[in-house]
Amino acid sequence: MPVFVGCDLGTMGSKAAVVGDDGTILGAALEEVPLHRPRAGWVEQDPLEIEASAHRVIRRALDESGERGEISGIAFSGQMSGIATIGAGFEPVTHYDSWLDTRCEPYIDRMAEWAGRVVELSGCPPTYSHGPKMLWWRHERPDAYAQIERFVPIGSFVAARLAGLQVADAFMDRTYLHFTNLADTASGQWSDELIALFEIDPARLPRLVEAVDVIGEVTAEASSASGLPRGTPIAAGAGDTAASALGAAVVRPGQAFDAAGTASVFGICVDGFRPDTAARTLMATRGVAPGTFVNLAFVNGGGLALRWFRDEIASDLASKPDAYATLDALAANVPPGSEGLLWFPHFQGRVLPPQPHARGSWVGLTSRHTRGHLFRSLLEGIAFEYAEWARLAAEAGSGDLRETRAIGGGAASALWNQIKADVLGIDWIPVVTQECGVLGDAIIAAAATGHVRDVASAADSWQRAGTAVRPDAERHAIYDRLRGAYRALGEALTPVFRAMVDAPPGASVEERS
Structure with a gap:
């Protein structure tokens, strides 16, 4: 029986699950990762702590499942609007700049002057997201910025290092695009217009991939650290909200999800890219399932x-x-x-x-x-x-x-x-299976390795609805x-x-x- 590993790199910790080809969770593990607050408004995490935590929860989930030799693929999801910085050797240059970190506020204000165009193209108004954070590092910490080769989400950072990728292969899945404030989210590409407008160096942006693209295989070194078999295919994975929506089987227009966690997130599946150009409140985001978009917003905390x-x-x-x-x-x-x-x-x-x-x-x-x-x-x-x-x-x-x-x-x-x-x-x-993030990750891994026909059908099959509250x-x-x-x-x-x-x-x- 093919089995898959999903690993979610969340705000408060890392979670991994081993999932069977019918959606059954065979083993799971959770571990807290500390938040560091060096100054008022600053919230950071150590990327290497996150990576080590991911390795530990994967190993523990594998041990619990007893399926160590049967792993067909793995995918990661992670926090979406924070950014990791990587140097020439794919090492972290700085701490992970969390989505809870507010130091980039002056650069949100700068980008807000063109908020209408930013929303129209990226789907998201300037907020505590990649674009303003990149500008903060460029203008406030130029010495560190000079060492940064790429800005990537934390899920991409851990997955790429598991595969031993080079900096030139640094990647980001398209479900993150709205949070960059630098993309044409409808077409799924970087926006030359927004990149030029905010004087962002395009060489520091990662290549764009689909969630179900295989980006590499587990190296011998990563196998030793995580317990995953060497050569296990690694899917690109998705943002945590996108993976959770998939795991909840919210894959069709008219469905919504309520992610009631540290943040309160509400997202509605729609049939196309519909930016909120009037109120500039909802984000227009790409879903994992081809052709799906989600309009969402969240209450921080x-x-x-x-x-x-x-x-x-x-x-x-x-x-x-x-x-x-x-x-x-x-x-x-x-x-x-x-x-x-x-x-x-x-x-x-x-x-x-x-x-x-x-x-x-x-x-x-x-x-x-x-x-x-x-x-x-x-x-x-x-x-x-x-x-x-x-x-x-x-x-x-x-x-x-x-x-x-x-x-x-x-x-x-x-x-x-x-x-x-x-x-x-x-x-x-x-929903019956509440571990929606890691379940969505496992669905992505199954689709990436050809074990399911498409992610939407797999989500319908692997997840079940509980009793409706009327x-x-x-x-x-x-x-x-x-x-x-x-x-x-x-x-x-x-x-x-x-x-x-x-x-x-x-x-x-x-x-x-």
Whole structure:
């Protein structure tokens, strides 16, 4: 029986799985990788730590599966908007510049002057993504920049080193293109126009490939480190969001996915490249399945806010394994709308549209509100944000939205799934195999090595839908009336956030002119 390895290089750690040719997970392993915060706003990881972690989880997954000699292929997925830097020997020049790192903000502002054209071509407004990050390294660290031969995603970095590639063979799969702000995403090529506009050196950009392209084979040295058989084919792989959408079997227009993890990601599968040129909020991205595109956005730290609430507001529950279940139970006793309490969920800055100084905010707080109200409002705030994105996607021509597949840790919350279904008025369906990232990776590896006909059919076969959570008409009507109030929050709070930018702790806040 052919078996495949998927390895996801996530923000908080590395995960690997050995997957059979029917989608059964035969072995899996997970390991945390530390985030380094050397300065305020800077978030880095050591690329070699990530690589070593990938090798360890692959070996452990292989050991658990007992399938070490039967591996037919491997693919990696990884964090999408951060960048790794490589030198002449394919060694890292700097730490991995995480998608959580905000130091490139001044260069987001520079690129924003041409945001209309950037969105029209790349599908993504300038944000904490490859283009602004490249400009930061060029202008702020010219000595390091001079040593950088290529900028690549972290998944490409680890896969290429597993294959022993040379710098000239550095690659990036096309599901990352929107996050570069330098591509013609519709055609799947670099944009000469945007590269020239922002004076990017094209020689430092990787070659573009498809997710299912085989980029090399496991070397003897990499075999010793990872436990993979020497000569195992390595597929290019995809961005983590794209791989997760594939693993959730969101491969056709009208389907959406809710990735409820550290970030809260909502994506809608559409039948063509549909950039959000009006609101500049949704990203227009390429899917793994040929001809598929996904309109998506995310709340940076959407899930992180729940952890913060548990640790700081409900600290008496923090050490208990059922902490979130207890908080859900409290929130379930609160009526829809949290009795007039709204939560603006941009806990770590608003990514789309870019409002880096935005912060999480409760509005409507009174003395009658309890922890249950506060926690329910957190859940509702994400759902309201999703509803706004669904509205924008419909205005961009996405068509009817029929269902959402729920993945990630938040999908385990029946209450949160119900709130999202009620707010958006559509079915919310947790998938059976929740390890969607590594499952999507394994599907890519199977397609790359000719073991499945196409990735969409394999996803339909390998993944199963769980029990659908249906929207309640009465609660949907209540939430529908609140959506206008939520929509007004962002606009109303913007001048407040601006006024607070330069105010030191303890200082009075004066509105900036």
